[in-house]
Amino acid sequence: MTNTEIFLIAMLVIFSVPYLIWRVGRTEYFAPLVVVQIITGILLGPGVLGNAFPEVFQFVFNPIVVQHLNGVALWAVMIFVMIAGVELDLKQAWEHKRETGITAGMALGFPLIAGGLVALVMLTMTGWIGDKALPWQFVLGIGMSCAVTALPILILLMEKMQILREPLGQRILRYASVDDIAIWGVLALILLDWTRVGRQVVFLLLFSIAAYLFRKLMKKLPEQDRWYVALIWLAICAFSADWAGLHFMVGAFLAGAVMDAVWFNQEKMDALRHHVLLVMMPVFFLSTGLKTNWTLGGASVFIVAFALLVASVSGKLIGIQIAGRVLKWQKGEASVIAWLLQTKALIMIIFANILLDKAVISNATFTALLLMAVASTMLTVPVVQPKLMRLRELIGRSS
Numbered sequence: 450m451t452n453t454e455i456f457l458i459a460m461l462v463i464f465s466v467p468y469l470i471w472r473v474g475r476t477e478y479f480a481p482l483v484v485v486q487i488i489t490g491i492l493l494g495p496g497v498l499g500n501a502f503p504e505v506f507q508f509v510f511n512p513i514v515v516q517h518l519n520g521v522a523l524w525a526v527m528i529f530v531m532i533a534g535v536e537l538d539l540k541q542a543w544e545h546k547r548e549t550g551i552t553a554g555m556a557l558g559f560p561l562i563a564g565g566l567v568a569l570v571m572l573t574m575t576g577w578i579g580d581k582a583l584p585w586q587f588v589l590g591i592g593m594s595c596a597v598t599a600l601p602i603l604i605l606l607m608e609k610m611q612i613l614r615e616p617l618g619q620r621i622l623r624y625a626s627v628d629d630i631a632i633w634g635v636l637a638l639i640l641l642d643w644t645r646v647g648r649q650v651v652f653l654l655l656f657s658i659a660a661y662l663f664r665k666l667m668k669k670l671p672e673q674d675r676w677y678v679a680l681i682w683l684a685i686c687a688f689s690a691d692w693a694g695l696h697f698m699v700g701a702f703l704a705g706a707v708m709d710a711v712w713f714n715q716e717k718m719d720a721l722r723h724h725v726l727l728v729m730m731p732v733f734f735l736s737t738g739l740k741t742n743w744t745l746g747g748a749s750v751f752i753v754a755f756a757l758l759v760a761s762v763s764g765k766l767i768g769i770q771i772a773g774r775v776l777k778w779q780k781g782e783a784s785v786i787a788w789l790l791q792t793k794a795l796i797m798i799i800f801a802n803i804l805l806d807k808a809v810i811s812n813a814t815f816t817a818l819l820l821m822a823v824a825s826t827m828l829t830v831p832v833v834q835p836k837l838m839r840l841r842e843l844i845g846r847s848s
Contacts, residue, residue: 468482481605484794489738495739531701624790
């Protein structure tokens with residue numbers, strides 16, 4: 450077969466297998482399609498399919514086909530991260546700065562500390578830290594992985610539970626938006642390369658000037674032109690950030706963060722996110738699965754993944770419960786907010802991909818983080834739905 454035919458076989462597998470599992474298995478309640486696609490990506494990777502059927506794996510996912518798939522995946526994830534940046538609503542966060550600052554700080558700080566403690570234990574064992582990482586980079590990277598909230602997936606889950614446009618949903622979006630800024634800021638700190646610091650300073654200065662001019666231009670353009678110009682801006686920012694050594698994904702996020710959501714029709718933006726998830730992101734999930742590694746032994750990876758999951762969930766729960774008491778929230782609110790904010794999935798996987806690309810973490814650590822992200826996201830809806838029903842009943846009785 451030609452490589453084109455093998456590429457199309459790979460695409461057939463990528464799109465058909467997770468869809469059939471999701472539809473036939475009726476997994477929507479505990480595992481939305483996006484989660485099934487992530488799990489399928491892991492199953493199709495070298496750790497599962499590669500071990501069970503090495504000849505099939507090497508035939509379908511040969512180096513040329515993987516190179517093609519990676520190209521699609523890179524562009525898909527850049528668009529997705531840009532959309533996440535556009536959806537940040539920092540104006541609302543500023544209007545409620547005390548409440549948002551306390552909640553976002555607690556939601557970020559406690560799981561970061563808990564994850565950092567797990568990372569310190571991992572440092573005592575071989576095979577977890579990346580080849581080019583300093584211990585502080587590894588600890589901070591793992592801690593922040595535990596603190597991440599996946600804003601795009603959070604939006605999808607809240608849409609599913611019909612609370613996205615309610616006051617509670619808008620509050621949760623504010624908290625997640627502030628944490629997203631902090632997450633990408635910490636990532637930039639971790640990736641700071643003193644041998645290329647001159648380039649990074651130049652990039653930040655030029656980006657500040659370019660962003661100012663870009664914003665002035667976008668305000669003058671009709672909406673139809675803004676979509677095209679946004680994609681051009683995305684490519685420029687991603688290339689420039691990667692040239693500076695900060696990683697193209699940081700540039701993609703910055704490209705979106707300086708754009709205002711009001712520049713675009715909200716329904717079209719929602720549709721774009723949906724179509725990117727439908728048409729392109731499954732390829733990214735597969736390329737992510739190809740990076741999984743079980744060489745330290747399945748048991749070790751699962752134990753570390755479980756420890757990271759406990760750190761992540763307990764950190765969010767403790768931090769948000771404290772915030773709820775300080776801010777005198779209604780009974781039950783803190784638990785619902787904490788469980789929604791611990792949703793990991795895509796953004797944490799993207800975050801972990803960057804850490805792996807920069808050799809801050811090893812393949813085994815990446816696999817453990819991937820398992821943690823999948824488990825945390827699968828827990829969200831089954832845990833939150835009954836809590837949300839009780840909270841609504843409580844609100845209904847009090848009103």
